[in-house]
Amino acid sequence: MKKHLLRLTPSWIVPFPRLRYNKKMVLLKTVQARYTATFVGFMALVIVLTVYGIGQFVSPRLTANDENMLTAKAADISNEIKTELARVQAQARVITELVPQLSSDDIDRLLPFMVNQYGEAKVFGGGIWPLPNVRTPGRAKHSTFYHRDASGKLIVNTHWNSPESLNYFEQGWHKGGLSAPAGQCAWAPAYQDAASPEPRTNCAMAISKDGQPWGVSTIDVTLGFFNTLVEAKEREVNARIMIIEADGKILSNVPGSSDKIVLRNVSELAAQSPFINGIKSALASKGTGTSRLTYQNSDGEESTLFLMPVAGTPWLLAVAQNTALLKSQSETVLNTLAWLQI
Template identity: 45%
Template sequence: MLTRLKSRYNFSLAIFVIFMIVVTLTSLNAFVAPKLASMEGDLISQELTLIGNDIQKELAQVQAQQRAITQLVPELSSDQIDAQLPALLDQYGELKVFGGGIWPLPGERTSGRDRHSTFYHRDSQGRMIVNTYWNSAEAPPYYNEPWYQNGRNSPRGECAWAKAYEDDASAEPRTNCAMGIYRGSQLYGVATIDVTLGFFNELVAESEQHIGGDVMVVERDGTIVSNSGAVRGDIVLQNVSNLASRGSLTKALANEDLGRVESFRQPYQGVEGEDLTLLVVAIDGTPWVLAASVPTELLQRQSNGLIKLLLAFQVPLLLVLLIVIAVVLQRLLARLNRLRTSIDDLSAGEADLTRRLPTGKGDELDDIASSTNGFIQYLQGMIKDIAGASGRIDQSMASLQDGATNSRQILEAHVGETDQVVTAITELSATSDDVAKDANRTADFVSQVSEQAKESQALVRQATDAMDSLLSRIDGVTAGSDRMRAVVDQITPMLGTISDIADQTNLLALNAAIEAARAGDQGRGFAVVADEVRALAARTRQSTEEIDSRLTDLTKGMEQMVRSIEETRESSGAASEANERVNRGLDEVASAVQEIQQLSAQIATAAEEQSSVSRQVDANMISIRHMVDDLVAQGETNERATADMIEANHELVSRVRGFRTD
């Protein structure tokens, strides 16, 4: 919808105008209107200040009148005070001065008399009449009243304004100016001028009519000093808190602490929910404040009027500006259309780069046309350069295509050779695996033989040790046999001796028998003993012969055993030497087996390393094979890309030739 520049510009201008109006309204409402409302509130505050100034002027007049009275009274006698006081009070003839009095200290006017005052006030006809209430017995002592104490303590020559009141002396609501009377430097008493609160009503009514709102004079404790349009009826001396439900202004004042403020302004809602603004201004030198309540709409009326006035001027100006901009834009777009038409003619003229756009008086559009002509001139030179470069590119691309074809053929041949190398390395890897397996098996077998040789060597060592032990025992037996033969040799002489003893014993026994026979019967017992001894000698000899025979046999056996032991010893020595030779042979076999085992382990390790290297080489050759395949594919892609580039260059050449540069 907004594809055309004119439509976008017109739409943007309309949006801009609407935006300006919205921004203006927002700015006026956000910044100007509050300022105007504040200024309007300031004007109302100023109005209240002016009312306060009028009140202060009236009070200042009363204070000046009071100064004259306090300066004159000390010069008058008691009777002259009674006679002159009405004229002094009514010297200006203003009805707001309700009355006044002279209130001496106890015993100052008349010795021994505590209360001797003179007090006058107006009657219903406005005439000054005397009032003796404060001198009567039923009246409280006037010198104890707050207004009296305030006047007594006030600075000399200044009024102490009392809070609004009414008393038994008069039902007229009023306030008074209490000022000290001095004779020399000594306090004589207090003079008062009572001012009726009615003159506040006139000022309030006039002010309400002027500002269009409600005005009220109140004391800081909330006591109302004047009537107001905010609450109907006579409300003087009533408190705002008691009238909060009867009016918006009294409600607002009842919620404020008037004893701590000098002046302020704040919005609030009335009893009926309307938007109002409360303004409070203190009256300097008095216990009173002026309060005003105005509709917030009234404060904004001036700002609303100003906003309408500004819009009344701004909207037509914006519309005129929109029309002017639209006309200027229309003319600008017309020139742009003419420029576009010239460019279209340039592009539709068979790409004739020798043509140029027309230029005018040198404005911005002519600058655009000049820049376009400069670009066309630059494009003309660039097309010439491209035409020259395209021929060189064509030649280079032809050479590149031939090189790509040769590279592809070489890579295809390299693929076959790489396949053969991969096959050979694969077979070498398989052979290395077999060698490694055989070497491992040989190493295992040699390890077994080594273990068996170690076991045989241990057995031979055990046999050698046994033979050595046997030889040691044989040597022990031989030594024992030698000792036994020596003992036998020692026994043989002893047997000869025993045999000789037996022969001698036999002879002795025979002699004894012969002697016994000679002795006859006396020798029979001895003959028996001799026979026994002879028999014992015969047995001894027989036993000796048997022992000798046995010793002879034993000696022969011992000699035969010694010969057998010697033969056994010689055989054991030969066996021990044979075991030593076997042990040395087994040691040599174990060393050879260990060397064979180490060689087998080295062969197995070398075979495994060769197998690992073969597998790595095989993997590398496979990677090379894949790389060669990728190179072949890339070569084919390059060849196709070269063909495409040649075709694109031919198309570029044909396009460049379509431009007219000369």
């Protein structure tokens, strides 16, 4: 019995099964580690590719969309300006078609009623400016011009018919009106004189009689309403906005500022304002369509500026917004997308 036990003992205590079990565990752990490492590496690659793809393809499109939304909202000002000017153009068409049918005395009598527009304050005045000798033979200057006085009433102004005045038919606005397509306004650059406390422009439109050039009609429009449009739109889009001419002449004041900068040039004020300096730079590099550039504000933050034309006019619209604010919506979308991918 003792010998039998001695024979059995060695086979019972031989650790071969345990060794095989340990080898299997080591192999299993090695495979798991490989799978884990492969999975982690794959996920890291996916994350890197996702971030790269978002940065290269998605982010630029979202940013462009944000920029398009800003310029589209700012362009509402252009649309409102064009609406106002279209009304003036329609009024001028009536005058240019009616005047050739009237006698000289009837022109003097009826013109104030054609210009008045029920006392519309934006319409500062208007006139007809015949070529030499066509209204009255032997008389070179025979215009009829009315403008509003301080009370808003239309009064006659005969200055341009006086001997000491310049020949109105040699002025740029008169030549521009004569050469404009029939029924279309030639808009004069903004100006201001003693007759009006506000800057203004005018629509000059050709008058023809019996198929021949007869003269030009004008309707003077004050530009004070630009300030109202700019102030309202700045509040809406949280951006800086200014209306200017191609030569840099400023046509709208800075909302909330007491400084009178209308009719001054951006080159005069560029050193005082990063925004105006940005406009100056945009004008220097302006091509056709909308221009885009960035500039540093006085606080060191970046702003993005767009310069776009107001179609059918000699004017341009500048709009600038803090770049971080401009991109805030797209950044939120990108962050959400990145977290969903992770």
